[in-house]
Amino acid sequence: MNEWKLSYNRITVPTKEMEKKSQSHRSLQSGPSTFTSISAFDGEDSIFKVALLDNDPILITRHPPTLLSDSCHNDCVKLRKLDHDNVNKFLGLSFDGMDYVVVWRLCSRGSLLAMLSKSVISTDSFFVQCIIRDVAEGLNYIHHSFIGYHGRLTSACCLLTDTFQVKICDYGMSELTRISEMKFKLWSAPEELNSPTSSNTKAGDVFSFAIIAAETISRRPAWQIYGESMNVEDIVARIKKGGAIPLRPHLQHDISDVPPELVALVRNCWRENSLNRPSMDFICEQMKELMNSGGHTNLMDHVFAILEDHTTSLEQEVEDRSKELMEEKKKADILLSRMLPRQVAERLKLGQSVEPEGFDSVTVFFSDVVKFTILASKCSPFQVVNLLNELYGSFDAIIEEHHVYKVESIGDGYLCVSGLPLRNGHEHIKEIVEMSVRFMEYVESFKIASLPREKIQLRIGVNSGPCVAGVVGLSMPRYCLFGDTVNTASRMESNGKPGKIHLTESSFKLLEEHYGDSYDTESRGDVIIKGKGVMETFWVHGRRDRDWDTGMHSSVIRERSRVSDKHESTG
Structure with missing residues (x-):
């Protein structure tokens, strides 16, 4: 009670x-x-x-x-x-x-x-x-x-x-x-x-x-x-x-x-x-x-019915969002792979450090647009940007067809390498030379929209040898190359000629030893290279019996090149 x-x-x-x-x-x-x-x-x-x-x-x-x-x-x-x-x-x-x-x-x-x-x-x-x-x-x-x-x-x-x-x-x-x-x-x-x-x-x-x-x-x-x-x-x-x-x-x-x-x-x-x-x-x-x-x-029956519908809707939304997330992840991975080699990017995503690594034999490529400063002076800044985007967009597409990693492009300069971070034996020389030939073939038909009467010419330098590669920087990491091989490749480009692929002796020997029947090459003779002294260098005119310009026989190309070099030496 x-x-x-x-x-x-x-x-x-x-x-x-x-x-x-x-x-x-x-x-x-x-x-x-x-x-x-x-x-x-x-x-x-x-x-x-x-x-x-x-x-x-x-x-x-x-x-x-x-x-x-x-x-x-x-x-x-x-x-x-x-x-x-x-x-x-x-x-x-x-x-x-x-x-x-x-x-x-x-x-x-x-x-x-x-x-x-x-x-x-x-x-x-x-x-x-x-x-x-x-x-x-x-x-x-x-x-x-x-x-x-x-x-x-x-x-x-x-x-x-x-x-x-x-x-x-x-x-x-x-x-x-x-x-x-x-x-x-x-x-x-x-x-x-x-x-x-x-x-x-x-x-x-x-x-x-x-x-x-x-x-x-x-x-x-x-x-x-x-x-x-x-x-x-x-x-x-x-x-x-x-x-x-x-x-x-x-x-x-x-x-x-x-x-x-x-x-x-x-x-x-x-x-x-x-x-x-x-x-x-x-x-x-x-x-x-x-x-x-x-x-x-009953309210709870009604709530459960709403929750069931909501759950189904959420499952579909989660599936859609997951697809969107995967698409965004793919885009991010593609973007990251353009900034860093895939193997290096994967290690960085896992939070692992990337130690500098030495490579015994790689081939380094440098290119430059001849008289780019003069061409740029005739265009507006927007036209220059559009020109480089169109040109290098096509170059990037060519690179994707070869075992080549694009290290960087600064202004009109282009730096690529083959043989790292994945070693490929001696194939790196073929990959770089074949890519260079493709570049030359492309620029022959390339038209500048804002300057229809002008032609683009490339100057390419190639060198093979050892180098060290590693990731530099934290907020904006870059995959960089170090070593004399890189410096010499740069000298080959700067001491080359418009429309020419310029090889060092080490690259020439590697090419001749393994792919001598595939490409038409010629000795340029001894050339004084700044910081290196006298070096014998070589030209690559194109694939065997074929030139990237008009399809002329290689002997004609070699004769023209020999006369041109003789004229420069007497001048």
Whole structure:
């Protein structure tokens, strides 16, 4: 009989230190904390606080001490026995502390008012109808119980379980003193505001229900639409005043998905004359008809159906995004492979360091556009950029057909290498020479759009030998070549002639030894090379018996080259 009497010693109200410890503990475990729901009741509009009853989470309201009648004691016994899906469980009353404390079962998602104020979730029409139906069913149960009415119904005392079921709370216990804040009078009926003696009626509850339903339909606190133009006192005064067109919440915003019958029902519930408001029995019957016409009657079934559709949509979206991600990854890999050799790029992506590596035999290529400065002076900057883009874009396409790595292009200069980072035996000389021949063939037919009468000529230098390669830089890493082989190849280019492929003796011997039958070569003779002294160098005129210019026989080409060299030496 006295189960409702609770000792205050059994109740623990969490402090900030306890909350911090709980949050710290929760970060170290996957299970929920005792204080998981504290934040749901932290708002200034909450009339409840989360506490513990023998280490079980509960909700409490505090009240100033007062003398309770025997009737109130009997009511507490009856309140413990109330049981309905939409009425929150009364657990008991503690009156041996400094305040009287009413204890209720915890609803983890907080109040309906908090949910609407924070726009925590996206709701559809069926969700809205379920919320309103739950409030109606709970209030109807209270109207048919020994309590008879609620008397202070607001969306702040409509609590939500983890399954979004509404449970009405803070009912009964009419002898306890409550601090009546002005903001909670926004749910009060006009007759209750004007005459305290006519308060606590079922018709007043119906008016409060209408305000809650309007909030749920518009997905926001009912009087929020008036914003700063009217404060709480102004709104309460307008409700009390009444008149031919009394002040009521707006229902014109975002309600296109709500049945018009529900909107009409809400408007009937907040009529100025309390005698014209429907009963909760009638309201519940109307809600049942509305819900049955929609197909679903259970909110969680509806939520699961939505989640299933959402899951399917998310799976498709994830698949699409994954495809997009793979495409972007491919683009990034392609871009990275143009900046660094693929093997080097893969190691960098894995976070591995790339140590400098020595190579015994590679072939280095340098090229330069002859008289590029003169050509550039005849073009605008945009035309120069377009010229180089078109020319080097075609060169890059040729490079991709050979085992050659493009190290860099600076202005009109071009640096390539074969034989690293993947060693290819002695094939590097063939790859570089064949690429050089292709370059020469291409520029013979290349037309400068802005200078149709001008011709592009290349000067190419090639050298073979050992070198060291490695990645230099962090923010903008570059794969660089080091060694005398690179310097000598550069000298071959600068000491070459327009339209000529200039080889060192080391490159010539490698080419002749392995591919002598494939290419037409000729000794240029001894040439003084800056920093190197006298060197015998060689020309590559093209593939055997074929020149990249007009297809002339190689003997003709050699004779022209010999006469030209003789003329230079005598000059």
